[in-house]
Amino acid sequence: MKVDGEALPSYFDETPPSAVLYDVEARRVARVYAEALLTAAEKAGRSEEMLEELDSLLTDVFRSQPDFERFLTNPTIGRDRKRHTLEEVFKGRASDLFLNFLIVLNAHDRLDVLRSILIESVAVLDELRKRRHVVVRSAAPLADDQRARLLQQLRQVMQLEPKLLAIVDPELIGGLTVRVGDWLYDASVRTRLNTIRNQLFASSSHEIQTRRDRFSSDQGN
Amino acid sequence: MRFKHDEIASVLTREIEQYKDQIDVREVGRVLEVGDGIARIYGLGGVMAGEMIEFTRTGVRGLAFNLEENSVGVIILGDYLAITEGDEVKTTGQLLQVPVGDAVIGRVVDPLGNPRDGKGPIVTPYSRPVESIAPGVAGRQPVNQPLQTGIKAIDAMTPIGRGQRELIIGDRKTGKTAIAIDAIINQKEEKVICVYVAIGQKDSTVRQVVEALEANGAMDYSIVVSTSAKDPAPLQYIAPYSGAAMAEYYMYEQGRDTLCVYDDLTKQAAAYRQLSLLMRRPPGREAYPGDVFYCHSRLLERSAKLAERWVIVPQDADAGKVTDDWSVLRNPDNTPKVFVGPLDKEHAEKHELPKHPGHKVAKVWNTGGSMTALPIIETLEGEVSAYIPTNVISITDGQIYLQPDLFFAGVRPAIDVGISVSRVGGKAQIPAMKSIAGSLRLDLAAFRELEAFAQLGTDLDKATQSQLDRGYRMVEILKQSQYQPMNVIDQVMIIFAGAKGQLDKVARNQVAAWEKQFLLFMKEQKPEIRNGLLQERKLTKDIEAKLLAAIQEFQPQFKAV
Numbered sequence: 001m002k003v004d005g006e007a008l009p010s011y012f013d014e015t016p017p018s019a020v021l022y023d024v025e026a027r028r029v030a031r032v033y034a035e036a037l038l039t040a041a042e043k044a045g046r047s048e049e050m051l052e053e054l055d056s057l058l059t060d061v062f063r064s065q066p067d068f069e070r071f072l073t074n075p076t077i078g079r080d081r082k083r084h085t086l087e088e089v090f091k092g093r094a095s096d097l098f099l100n101f102l103i104v105l106n107a108h109d110r111l112d113v114l115r116s117i118l119i120e121s122v123a124v125l126d127e128l129r130k131r132r133h134v135v136v137r138s139a140a141p142l143a144d145d146q147r148a149r150l151l152q153q154l155r156q157v158m159q160l161e162p163k164l165l166a167i168v169d170p171e172l173i174g175g176l177t178v179r180v181g182d183w184l185y186d187a188s189v190r191t192r193l194n195t196i197r198n199q200l201f202a203s204s205s206h207e208i209q210t211r212r213d214r215f216s217s218d219q220g221n
Numbered sequence: 222m223r224f225k226h227d228e229i230a231s232v233l234t235r236e237i238e239q240y241k242d243q244i245d246v247r248e249v250g251r252v253l254e255v256g257d258g259i260a261r262i263y264g265l266g267g268v269m270a271g272e273m274i275e276f277t278r279t280g281v282r283g284l285a286f287n288l289e290e291n292s293v294g295v296i297i298l299g300d301y302l303a304i305t306e307g308d309e310v311k312t313t314g315q316l317l318q319v320p321v322g323d324a325v326i327g328r329v330v331d332p333l334g335n336p337r338d339g340k341g342p343i344v345t346p347y348s349r350p351v352e353s354i355a356p357g358v359a360g361r362q363p364v365n366q367p368l369q370t371g372i373k374a375i376d377a378m379t380p381i382g383r384g385q386r387e388l389i390i391g392d393r394k395t396g397k398t399a400i401a402i403d404a405i406i407n408q409k410e411e412k413v414i415c416v417y418v419a420i421g422q423k424d425s426t427v428r429q430v431v432e433a434l435e436a437n438g439a440m441d442y443s444i445v446v447s448t449s450a451k452d453p454a455p456l457q458y459i460a461p462y463s464g465a466a467m468a469e470y471y472m473y474e475q476g477r478d479t480l481c482v483y484d485d486l487t488k489q490a491a492a493y494r495q496l497s498l499l500m501r502r503p504p505g506r507e508a509y510p511g512d513v514f515y516c517h518s519r520l521l522e523r524s525a526k527l528a529e530r531w532v533i534v535p536q537d538a539d540a541g542k543v544t545d546d547w548s549v550l551r552n553p554d555n556t557p558k559v560f561v562g563p564l565d566k567e568h569a570e571k572h573e574l575p576k577h578p579g580h581k582v583a584k585v586w587n588t589g590g591s592m593t594a595l596p597i598i599e600t601l602e603g604e605v606s607a608y609i610p611t612n613v614i615s616i617t618d619g620q621i622y623l624q625p626d627l628f629f630a631g632v633r634p635a636i637d638v639g640i641s642v643s644r645v646g647g648k649a650q651i652p653a654m655k656s657i658a659g660s661l662r663l664d665l666a667a668f669r670e671l672e673a674f675a676q677l678g679t680d681l682d683k684a685t686q687s688q689l690d691r692g693y694r695m696v697e698i699l700k701q702s703q704y705q706p707m708n709v710i711d712q713v714m715i716i717f718a719g720a721k722g723q724l725d726k727v728a729r730n731q732v733a734a735w736e737k738q739f740l741l742f743m744k745e746q747k748p749e750i751r752n753g754l755l756q757e758r759k760l761t762k763d764i765e766a767k768l769l770a771a772i773q774e775f776q777p778q779f780k781a782v
Contacts, residue, residue, distance in 0.1 A: 024291060182249060182267065186245040186246070192242065196237065200236050204232045204236065206344065208229075209341075209342055210344055215225055
């Protein structure tokens with residue numbers, strides 16, 4: 001999925017993997033660690049960096065080195081060995097705060113909830129910053145002034161700072177859709193065409209059923 | 222037939238002109254997983270339990286069934302094979318509704334109200350929610366009117382009143398459906414709207430039922446809600462509720478009497494168990510979920526005899542159109558004064574009416590409707606203490622128990638009168654039937670006690686032998702063939718003859734012939750007795766004497782076959 005030419009950050013997937021969803025316990029645990037991480041990062045004023053590092057770990061590192069993730073989440077491998085490896089791999093390459101965070105997770109055997117922590121961290125940070133993610137899909141790329149107008153409108157309606165993710169989706173034919181949480185505001189041409197199509201079907205078939213004589217002539221039977 | 226294309230075009234143009242453009246706002250979610258009639262949805266944070274949702278791509282509808290911390294469990298009412306992971310789902314803000322009204326009468330529909338009989342679409346402006354709350358205490362009145370099933374054994378021994386719930390229970394192939402169908406056929410003259418709900422049956426069986434109803438002219442006042450074994454479990458689960466909704470329209474809005482047959486609730490419970498297990502609700506006894514009792518109790522509680530509302534209106538008022546507003550009496554807050562229920566009506570007649578000469582007490586036209594339920598339960602090897610049978614027995618106001626032994630011994634309907642009961646119907650029986658049913662019950666009870674002796678082949682004293690003879694005749698009288706419901710007056714006459722010992726001398730295999738010829742004789746040669754009984758509805762001394770005399774007159778005319 002592309003956002004204005006860039007890839008959509010992994011933490012903003014519209015359908016999170018079901019393993020993450022189902023594990024309610026993991027989500028609860030993740031919330032605690034996410035809050036801890038961000039409180040610590042906030043003090044240093046580096047919350048956004050933390051998120052980026054976490055996202056990068058999950059997307060860049062784990063995706064290219066799936067064995068590394070398996071190693072970290074494998075419960076049969078001792079904490080000391082994992083800690084040693086973590087330090088070796090990330091020392092100097094990641095921020096100290098992030099490395100410490102990983103080491104704390106390791107000490108509590110919680111490296112397996114990293115993905116949930118990312119999802120929860122995004123939510124926690126949004127709450128802290130009083131903002132909300134908004135996905136805007138449009139048939140054509142938004143012009144700057146359109147974008148600005150949209151942002152202003154959203155700010156007014158939501159009373160929160162909107163964080164726009166603009167996606168170009170030619171299938172909409174025209175217009176745009178705005179998605180805030182579970183609510184979808186749909187002003188796309190595709191949906192409008194569908195609506196009018198259904199209305200035409202429903203009303204004309206109703207009319208034909210109720211007044212058949214009007215629509216057919218007796219001649220030619 | 223030729224279409225007038227310009228007419229069609231004009232309708233389309235008008236629609237397009239009238240189309241109002243507005244932003245479509247909807248709450249959406251995505252399908253996480255789908256299988257066997259259920260789906261798990263991510264999102265839909267604001268969905269309500271029982272709300273209808275729509276799968277946008279296919280237009281299939283579903284019901285929010287389980288609201289969980291991170292997902293919503295949905296039962297799919299339609300083709301679940303077309304739904305795939307990742308599909309968008311939206312809320313509709315509505316409850317599940319079915320079309321109701323006269324357009325549905327005579328039709329075979331699925332639980333969503335779609336036609337299944339190939340007779341074209343159902344066009345009706347009315348609809349009702351499938352799930353509705355049963356009327357409360359104040360909205361009801363005691364059962365006081367009989368629902369004649371036309372089956373001698375039932376109308377005499379386990380009478381059913383309008384608004385009652387009477388369970389029909391028995392093993393497979395014991396004639397459970399036959400009883401229900403006969404009861405429906407007998408409603409022809411009674412002006413009762415009938416709904417037959419087939420749940421998880423074979424399509425061929427449903428077809429047979431519809432044919433039987435059609436052949437006997439019963440489809441003119443009946444609705445068949447059909448789900449066969451091939452339908453997904455969600456449809457089988459909601460079928461009885463939507464059948465009840467169709468009957469409720471007539472009960473609440475037209476003040477009509479209705480009869481609902483749920484054939485059978487065992488299969489509905491199994492469908493509900495399937496859904497609940499797929500939804501990962503914890504299984505309980507026999508793997509049924511904890512709320513399977515509620516599943517049946519809330520359905521059967523919807524059967525009711527609604528309270529009649531009475532108002533005092535001028536003498537010349539049209540009784541068929543009276544509404545609350547017609548009342549000449551006003552409450553202190555200027556609302557019309559209405560008398561609710563039989564006691565209130567009595568009060569109105571005794572104390573209020575004399576104050577208003579030239580007036581009468583009239584019923585508000587659409588009140589006092591009723592819904593009688595005949596749920597059917599299939600047992601395995603006569604095991605009534607299984608989970609679902611005990612549940613439904615405890616919910617209903619009595620049960621008609623069918624025995625395979627009796628069925629194969631040729632006693633059909635195979636009703637075991639010893640353990641069949643009706644807890645409220647007795648009050649609704651017509652007096653004539655009530656007076657003879659007592660002696661019938663005694664005769665049969667004495668007979669059952671002695672029957673075992675008779676099989677030993679020992680010599681019996683005269684009194685015992687005569688009791689046995691009477692019992693055999695009574696058992697013969699209660700036999701009845703299928704699709705031949707009998708008028709209650711005819712029932713009274715033949716049972717009267719049996720109870721008075723008039724058949725004791727007739728050979729056992731001749732009882733049916735005797736009955737047939739006797740009833741014909743009464744109809745053709747003694748219509749005055751029959752009409753008298755029809756009018757009085759009770760066996761007065763006079764009618765009793767005349768009836769007995771008529772039987773004596775008929776005896777020599779009887780020709781054995």
